Amino acid sequence: MNIPPIPANLDDQTACPPPASECGEPMVPLTGYSPRIAIYPAYYHLGYKGAQPEVYLRKGAAERLALAAGLLPAGYQLVVLDGWRSHEVQSSLYEGFRQSLIAQGWTDEEAIVEELRKFVAKPSTDLEKPSPHLSGGAVDLTITGPDGWLAMGTDFDDFSELAETRHFETIAAPTEKEREIRDNRRLLYHVMTQAGFTNYAQEWWHYEYGTRSWACQTKQQPFYGGILSLPESME
Template sequence: MNNYPLIPAKHDDRTAYTPPVVECGEAMIPLSTISPRITVYPAYYHLGYPGAQTEAYLRKGVADRLILAADSLPTGLQLVVLDGWRSHEVQASLYEGFRQDLIAQGWTDEEEITKELSKFVAKPTTDILIPSPHLTGGAVDLTIAGPEGWLDMGTDFDDFTEKALTRHFEELSAPSEKDIEIRNNRRLLYHIMIDAGFTNYSNEWWHYEYGTRSWARQTNGQPFYGGILEMNEKIVE
C-alpha cells in the first residue's frame, strides 16, 4: 500500500462552464450483492435520517467501475460503501443540519454560512438537470476495510474540517508515523478510484463521482447522469 504516488492537487471549479446534462437513462442497481469485495454500510440509515435507505444504489455504469476499483485492492481488503444515491429528503436534512451546526458555533452572516455550507454539503434541489451529485446515482461515499476493520483515514465520514480534505496529510511538513499511515490509506483509495474512472471531490476524502456534472468539469467530458427524484423511476432489482 506504500507504492501509490502522492495525491495531486486537483479541484473542481464550480464556477467553470459545465455542459448540460444529456441523460443516458441508465438504471440504478443495489450494491450489496454486486461483488464479494464490496460491502454496504448505509451511514444515514444508521444515523436515523428520515427517508434514508437500508441499501445503497448507484447507476449501473458507476457500479461496474466500483467493481473494477474493488478488484484492484490488495488481497484482504474490500470497499465499504457508505452512501450512493441520496434522496432530496436526506440531502435537505443534511444541509439544514450542517447549517444549524454552524449557527450553534456562532456563525451569523448568512452569506458566509452559505459559502461554508457549499464546501461540504450540496444545496438540495429537485432540478434534475442541475442536481446535487448524490441525486444522480453517480456519486459514492466510501472507505476501505481490512481484516481488523476500517482503515484509518484520519477523520470520520462527514467530518467537515480541514482534516477531511483529501490532500491534508500530503501537506504536513513533519508527518508522524501515524500521519504517514493515514496518508497511504488515502492514497490507496484515491488511486484505485481514479484508475477506475472516478473523480474525487477535494474537500472530502471519501467522495467520488462518475458521469456527473462535477466529473464532467474535471475531465472536460459530457455529464450524462441527471437527477433521479423517485427511487422507483430507475431502479432494477
C-alpha cells in the same frame, strides 16, 4: 505499500458545470454486487428520515466501483457509506449543517451559504442540475482490511480541513500514524481514479462518475441527471 502521492494539481471544482443530459441508465443495489464491495448505509444507521437500508448507484458507476475494488490488495474491500441520496435526505443534511453553523455563532447568511457549499450540496429538484448524490453517480466510501476499517484521519462527514483529501500530503514531517493515514487515502484515491472516478478535494471519501462535477474535471459531458425517487421495485 509504496503508493504515489495524491496529485496537487486537481482541477478547479468550483466552476459552473454544464447541465446533465440524462442517459437513462438504471440504478442497481450494491448488496451482493461484488465480493470486494461491502455496504454500510451511514444515514440509514444514523436514523435520517427517508434514508434507505440499501445503497444504490447507476449501473455504470457500480461497474466502475467493482473495477476499483478489484485493484485493492488481497483481503481488502471497499465499504460504501452512501450512493444515491433522496432530495429528502439531502435537504435534512443541508439544514442540519446550516443549524450547526448558526449554533457555532455564524450570523452572516452569505458566509453561511459559502461554508455550506464546501461540504453539502444545495438540495435541488432540477433534473438537469441535480446535487451529485441525487444523480446516482456519487459515492461516499472507505476501505476495510484484515483488521477492520482503515484509518483515514477523520470520520465520514467531518467538515474540517482534516477531511481535505490531500491534508496529510502537506505535512512536512509526518508521524508514523500520519503516514499510515496518508497512504490509506492514497490507496483509495488511486483505485478510484484508475477506475474512472473523480474526487471532491474537500472530502477524502467522496467520488463521482458521470456527474456534472465529474464532467468539469474530465472535460466531458455529464450524462447522469437527477433521479427523484426509487422505482417501486426497489423500495
